[in-house]
Amino acid sequence: MSLTYYLQVVNLLAALLLLISFAMLSQRRIVGLITLFAWQGAALAASTAIVAGSTGQHHLYWSAGITLALKVIAMPWFFYRLVRKLDVDRDVEPMINIPTTMLIGIVLVIFAFNLALPISQMSGTVTRSTLGIAMATVLLAFLMMITRSKAIPQVIGFLAMENGLFFAATSATYGMPLVVEMGVALDVLVGVFVLGIFFFQIRETFDSLDLKHMEKLKER
Amino acid sequence: MLLPIDFLMLAVAGWLLLGVAGLALPSHSAWFGRMLFPLGALISLGVGLVGVGFSGESAQVAILAIGLPDLPFHLRLDSLSALFVTLLGLAGGGIGWFASGYFRPGKGQDGLRLLCLEYHLFLASMLLVLLADDAYAFMVVWELMALSSYFLVTSEHEDPEIRRAGFLYLLMAHVGAVSLLLCFGVMQGGEIGNLGGNLAGNHSGNLGTYTFSAMRHARMTPFWASTAFLLALFGFGAKAGLVPLHVWLPEAHPAAPAPVSALMSGVMLKTAIYGLLRVTFDLLHVRFAWWGILALGLGLVTALYGVLFAAVQSDMKRLLAWSSIENIGVLLAGFGLTLIFATDGKGALAALALTAMFYHALNHAFFKGLLFTGAGAVLHATGERNMDRLGGLMRWMPWTAWLTLVGALAIAGLPPLNGFVSEWLLLQAFLLTPGLSQPSLNMVIPVAAASVALAAALAAYVMVKFFGVTFLGVARSDSVQHAHEASWRERAGMLWLATGCILLGLFPTQVIAWLAPAVRMLSGHALAQSPSWFLLAPVDAERASYAPLVFFAVVLATLLGVFLWVRSVYHGRVRRADPWDCGYPEQDARMQDSAEGFGQPIRQIFSSFMQVDRETPDPFERHPRYSGESRDMIWGLVYRPIATLVAWASSQAGRLQHGRIQWYLIYSFATLIFLLVFVAR
Numbered sequence: 030m031s032l033t034y035y036l037q038v039v040n041l042l043a044a045l046l047l048l049i050s051f052a053m054l055s056q057r058r059i060v061g062l063i064t065l066f067a068w069q070g071a072a073l074a075a076s077t078a079i080v081a082g083s084t085g086q087h088h089l090y091w092s093a094g095i096t097l098a099l100k101v102i103a104m105p106w107f108f109y110r111l112v113r114k115l116d117v118d119r120d121v122e123p124m125i126n127i128p129t130t131m132l133i134g135i136v137l138v139i140f141a142f143n144l145a146l147p148i149s150q151m152s153g154t155v156t157r158s159t160l161g162i163a164m165a166t167v168l169l170a171f172l173m174m175i176t177r178s179k180a181i182p183q184v185i186g187f188l189a190m191e192n193g194l195f196f197a198a199t200s201a202t203y204g205m206p207l208v209v210e211m212g213v214a215l216d217v218l219v220g221v222f223v224l225g226i227f228f229f230q231i232r233e234t235f236d237s238l239d240l241k242h243m244e245k246l247k248e249r
Numbered sequence: 250m251l252l253p254i255d256f257l258m259l260a261v262a263g264w265l266l267l268g269v270a271g272l273a274l275p276s277h278s279a280w281f282g283r284m285l286f287p288l289g290a291l292i293s294l295g296v297g298l299v300g301v302g303f304s305g306e307s308a309q310v311a312i313l314a315i316g317l318p319d320l321p322f323h324l325r326l327d328s329l330s331a332l333f334v335t336l337l338g339l340a341g342g343g344i345g346w347f348a349s350g351y352f353r354p355g356k357g358q359d360g361l362r363l364l365c366l367e368y369h370l371f372l373a374s375m376l377l378v379l380l381a382d383d384a385y386a387f388m389v390v391w392e393l394m395a396l397s398s399y400f401l402v403t404s405e406h407e408d409p410e411i412r413r414a415g416f417l418y419l420l421m422a423h424v425g426a427v428s429l430l431l432c433f434g435v436m437q438g439g440e441i442g443n444l445g446g447n448l449a450g451n452h453s454g455n456l457g458t459y460t461f462s463a464m465r466h467a468r469m470t471p472f473w474a475s476t477a478f479l480l481a482l483f484g485f486g487a488k489a490g491l492v493p494l495h496v497w498l499p500e501a502h503p504a505a506p507a508p509v510s511a512l513m514s515g516v517m518l519k520t521a522i523y524g525l526l527r528v529t530f531d532l533l534h535v536r537f538a539w540w541g542i543l544a545l546g547l548g549l550v551t552a553l554y555g556v557l558f559a560a561v562q563s564d565m566k567r568l569l570a571w572s573s574i575e576n577i578g579v580l581l582a583g584f585g586l587t588l589i590f591a592t593d594g595k596g597a598l599a600a601l602a603l604t605a606m607f608y609h610a611l612n613h614a615f616f617k618g619l620l621f622t623g624a625g626a627v628l629h630a631t632g633e634r635n636m637d638r639l640g641g642l643m644r645w646m647p648w649t650a651w652l653t654l655v656g657a658l659a660i661a662g663l664p665p666l667n668g669f670v671s672e673w674l675l676l677q678a679f680l681l682t683p684g685l686s687q688p689s690l691n692m693v694i695p696v697a698a699a700s701v702a703l704a705a706a707l708a709a710y711v712m713v714k715f716f717g718v719t720f721l722g723v724a725r726s727d728s729v730q731h732a733h734e735a736s737w738r739e740r741a742g743m744l745w746l747a748t749g750c751i752l753l754g755l756f757p758t759q760v761i762a763w764l765a766p767a768v769r770m771l772s773g774h775a776l777a778q779s780p781s782w783f784l785l786a787p788v789d790a791e792r793a794s795y796a797p798l799v800f801f802a803v804v805l806a807t808l809l810g811v812f813l814w815v816r817s818v819y820h821g822r823v824r825r826a827d828p829w830d831c832g833y834p835e836q837d838a839r840m841q842d843s844a845e846g847f848g849q850p851i852r853q854i855f856s857s858f859m860q861v862d863r864e865t866p867d868p869f870e871r872h873p874r875y876s877g878e879s880r881d882m883i884w885g886l887v888y889r890p891i892a893t894l895v896a897w898a899s900s901q902a903g904r905l906q907h908g909r910i911q912w913y914l915i916y917s918f919a920t921l922i923f924l925l926v927f928v929a930r
Contacts, residue, residue: 124911140922140925143929144925144926144928144929147929168922171914171918171921172918174911174914175911175914175915175918176911178911183910240909240910240911241909
């Protein structure tokens with residue numbers, strides 16, 4: 030297959046990534062959110078593998094494998110269990126209503142593309158055109174963290190942000206050194222476990238996972 | 250052979266050793282009074298003698314092995330340092346003897362161990378402040394001085410008032426220290442690359458050594474030189490008690506034990522004056538006339554403000570603290586006058602003003618130390634600080650009373666004591682200002698001279714009040730009846746200080762000759778040699794001269810003559826009567842003039858400068874009570890608004906803390922977007 034063909038596939042996966050980000054923004058149910066997160070991870074792993082195959086950067090296969098194992102299998106499974114155990118799969122009412130959130134998201138995407146334009150011109154990789162999408166994914170995930178008031182969607186937002194960063198690294202510079210990626214993956218894993226423990230503690234204390242109960246933890 | 254500076258370093262080591270040795274003793278041991286404090290006082294005297302002997306030699310330097318890597322402590326002993334080292338040693342020695350009797354076991358739960366450590370640390374840090382020759386060492390020992398004196402002030406920390414006073418002191422000390430740090434930074438900046446020239450081009454890794462010798466060679470633009478001077482004036486002014494930075498003084502001095510108040514007022518305030526002189530005349534290479542005018546104006550305001558408030562106080566130590574503010578004002582006025590003369594090219598006159606200022610600094614250390622120790626002895630004997638509950642103490646404490654009288658007369662500026670000499674010299678300097686080349690200044694200076702004279706006169710008034718109400722008349726409360734005389738060690742300390750007052754008053758020509766090297770170092774000139782050893786004539790014998798010994802002899806002869814005459818005429822006709830009876834049969838102690846009453850005229854005349862809270866009794870009350878307090882208006886005018894502003898700003902900043910995690914995320918999000926936009930440009 031020619032390089033342009035690969036590129037087409039990578040672009041398609043990037044577009045999917047962005048689409049899933051928007052879907053996550055509009056998703057009200059936590060279980061749905063987890064499914065979307067798993068799909069996002071799958072798209073990321075696929076695109077990484079294709080980049081690895083097309084450019085001969087073999088260490089990217091490892092990255093793809095880690096992504097698949099962690100973000101498509103381990104973490105979604107962990108979150109499903111958590112949701113079932115904590116019994117929190119109800120509709121989440123976001124702070125800002127969903128159409129407004131989508132509009133803000135569109136503005137962010139335009140901003141990200143504008144921002145990425147000069148950088149991607151400097152970059153020498155074949156996948157540089159997807160840098161804007163990667164940044165948009167990061168910003169959208171951040172937006173999701175802001176608009177959700179429950180704990181689990183926030184952690185998923187945090188992980189989605191990590192996805193975006195990973196994608197940015199792949200598309201701009203063919204990924205970070207493997208050691209760094211392993212380290213990041215481990216950090217994410219540990220972070221998720223720690224947060225999982227926190228969920229239990231928060232629920233034990235406040236009888237809910239709604240973070241607005243933590244407002245009283247400030248001074249005065 | 251050991252150089253003088255080595256002796257001084259040995260003294261520092263000795264003091265530190267004494268402080269640590271105190272920790273090893275049980276907290277109520279009698280050895281503190283018998284061994285440690287007297288030894289500390291002896292070391293002080295030794296330091297004083299080294300300072301006396303040093304005068305005139307060329308500067309000596311030493312580098313200590315302590316400090317940061319590549320940034321050792323530099324020490325330097327020159328004429329200016331030696332002058333203040335002498336002041337510290339001689340006054341500190343007398344105060345140390347007093348302290349050995351004053352600090353008795355059984356006071357406070359920690360006993361004397363911590364007090365002994367802090368006291369000697371305080372002495373050592375003051376000596377090192379005078380010797381420091383780089384900004385780093387200076388700041389370290391300056392802070393050490395502030396901290397050790399803070400702990401001394403709060404040694405009776407069970408009292409919330411004392412803790413509050415200590416906090417205020419610490420706060421002001423640190424505000425001043427920050428200003429000093431900036432000042433040294435500016436001067437160091439001048440050393441590296443001529444501030445104002447090209448700041449950006451000098452980040453070549455040359456951080457500089459922050460030594461004073463490097464700063465001496467710095468060349469700064471007038472703007473940065475003035476900035477450095479103003480920062481120094483603020484920083485040292487906060488330590489010295491310059492109005493409006495004086496607020497901590499009247500709070501901290503009454504809170505501290507008497508020897509500590511004496512040291513702080515007599516010696517520590519002088520280290521601030523020393524620093525100001527060091528920065529202005531030694532480290533900065535240019536000086537401007539307006540600096541002098543500013544310092545003179547501030548000094549006069551401080552002097553008048555201090556003496557007015559001293560006149561309305563009823564608390565002995567508070568009165569003395571305000572009087573210290575007045576004296577600092579006089580010193581600063583002398584400093585300003587020196588600057589004006591020096592920038593005008595009148596070197597000889599600058600030398601005169603500087604001599605007056607040095608002389609007054611020495612004098613103040615002795616008589617203020619004496620008065621604070623005297624007040625401490627009274628406080629020990631009666632447990633009272635309020636003069637309205639004292640009175641007639643001369644009968645119970647004749648030693649203390651007579652020695653305090655010497656101090657009171659000296660500070661009031663009566664010949665033949667030392668206060669007169671320095672004030673006379675200062676007024677001489679003022680009277681010579683018509684020689685200045687700026688006519689506008691010539692018109693204002695007489696007002697300044699009049700203010701100094703007014704401050705001196707009011708100081709005499711304050712001392713009449715202090716001595717008269719406390720020691721004369723009859724006792725106003727029972728506690729006075731059980732008063733006991735001060736112990737022999739306390740008396741020895743006071744006697745030393747009083748002797749100092751008398752000798753400094755009787756031998757001014759010798760003292761001025763001894764001051765000459767320091768004066769020459771700063772102003773480039775020295776006073777003309779006096780015509781003879783007993784006659785002081787700073788400018789010209791034709792113009793003004795003063796022969797203290799002759800004056801003293803006349804005073805003594807008159808006193809003796811009157812005494813003999815009265816004795817011969819009235820011999821055998823001694824009549825005993827109640828004091829101040831004046832024919833009133835029904836008289837009690839409350840009918841005497843009280844401290845409140847004595848200050849009343851001043852309060853009436855200058856009521857617009859102070860905030861007076863008075864509570865007068867109803868005419869029909871069975872047990873009438875009167876209370877009055879004169880407050881410092883600067884609190885309300887300067888400090889309260891600053892405090893309100895800070896509280897408001899922090900509460901506004903506190904609103905950032907929302908408690909909702911989403912808001913915190915929005916903060917980071919907004920920052921991220923902002924930075925991205927910034928990068929994209």
